[in-house]
Amino acid sequence: METVSVFVPIPKVTKLELAFDDEVYLAGESINGKVILELNESLFLYSVKLKVAGKGFVEWIGESDENLDYSRKIHCSNKEDYFHHIFTLWGAVLKTCAPEVATPLAKLFQYTCNTDIDRTKCKIAQECHVHKKQNKSNPAKYRSISLLIIISKLLEDHDAEGLEQVLHAGPHIFHFSYKLDDALPSSFKGSHGRIRYYVRAFCTATEGTLAQVEKDVNVQETFNLNLDPSNKVSTSCEGFWDCSVSDAICTLCLQFPLILAAEKDISYWCWNFPGIAVSVTVDKSGFVPGEDIIITSEINNRTSRNLRLISYSVGTEIKYKAFVQEAFCDHYREFIEKLELKKVQAVIEAPPRQVTKILGSLQLPKPMFISDMSRCKIISMSYELQVTIPIPGHRVMVTASAPIKIGTTPIHFPL
Template structure:
């Protein structure tokens, strides 16, 4: 029978930690017998990793797959608990720990290309022999350098449609214009994205379908086995909304729409500490014309940010090409 009955990490379940905040918890160790010369510790680790394959020379006879990857260490802290008398009696023992997160950590992130993850790992050992281990993952929300006054600004961030469809049919002629206006400049995770849509329908037909899609555009940066830099762009649908509406002929229709953001998101346009990836968001409105195969599209960049904590902490981590 093992000396260690169990080891566990106690932290709030499903809590999202803001970069720059504190992680407080306990390591709970249960022993079946007395343990001499124990080493009980807990580690806080944050890592990022990317990997994808590229087809080199696809237009030639000697095409081959090239593996591109990148990695990063964001945080690595260890707390070794002081044990009086250098021994622990049988029963349950509790050890408190406290870690402070750097303000420049990226958000927890997972995709088919890579991940950014954070976890706590508790261990108990004796005479360099590990007797028990326990790992628990954390959710971390990164922050950006956006000032608090900008987050509270009510000035609209308006981007008009870059495409106008002109409709000609029989003796009728008209145009359809789609405009999207955001209620503020920057949105935080778990907030609602509120935006106003204006449809100027100068045709003789009703328009009944418009679809809004929020995309995340990720630019990954990696290296080949020869340390050659490579990039890969990946675009994914984050949210989709199709409201009920009807834009009557020769009228301007205005509607207000709301999209609820997830509680955990990487911030916009900020390299993830070691430049392994950059993330941008874009809201796309597509107005479908029932009498035509054409559509009207409006694109608006959306900024996702958070209020950074005081006293920013410099991070010394960096990206490294895989050897």
């Protein structure tokens, strides 16, 4: 996933970084990390804050109506906001302690307003000299600042943040932890949409935001494949899926082996020649991100050529869902995009006119969108496993494919 970093430097800030304990977080887990701030001089700050947010959007330009004899472009878009929180890591003393000090301060302010107490003395500042740099014995290397009582300053300015505080030179580390909601979709980036989670750390002072850094968080949605309705055992299942027999069986029994079959002959003008027949067996059809798919291929090579290449791939069909306003009403629109998520090629040796058994594997990427997309209303996704064998010299290939499901809890096989 892409990481976006933004750093707005000032001379005294030499380093501002975000570091996470893990690369991928499951929905419901806590994001643990730290903010690293390094100063080459003392700096007056209000606070060091952290913003954690998650949002998704889809957008594309489409046709108004394909049945019309003219073309009119329309803008299709949709968005979702999952969470947005800002909290303080350091500073903002008065705001942080507001529940404890609000009541006594309110009584004190009210008392001073109702009596003839002279409040002008509260505006008499105390002069303080702060060293800037280099030789401390040189008076020219100091600057004078005036200090007022915090309570009087709060009464005068009604400052919600409280006064600035000094953060001394050197490295400073602020640890944080944020618990994610249980119902969050996975991080995703496509050509027409994106689901993004990010953490932003920033330093605030009187002048506003002095420095900030932003980093994406990879979130993996959770889904238990054992609870999926399609994993129910059916009386029509006989211990395997056979995608060449019935598509209905392919929607049941994720724990049973999946069998793919395909056959391709070679055609040249009006002549047909024997080609390739392939039978592929996968131990199951439900997987988790990062898992290895073990694929056994039985190749019946009826040609006169050696087969030297086989490829395993996982394709995905992404469906973007949006609304467009036409004639003062919203119309639902969809955009379907097909992509090859991951592909692995292997060199094999399949002699002519023989049956050869090949054992291969394909590791799924991490994180991935799960097959159950009920938690995301703007993007849905389905997956397909493909095994392809090209026939040398004929520009022909045979492909066996079948749908698979992605979850986060592996399938438990019955004893």
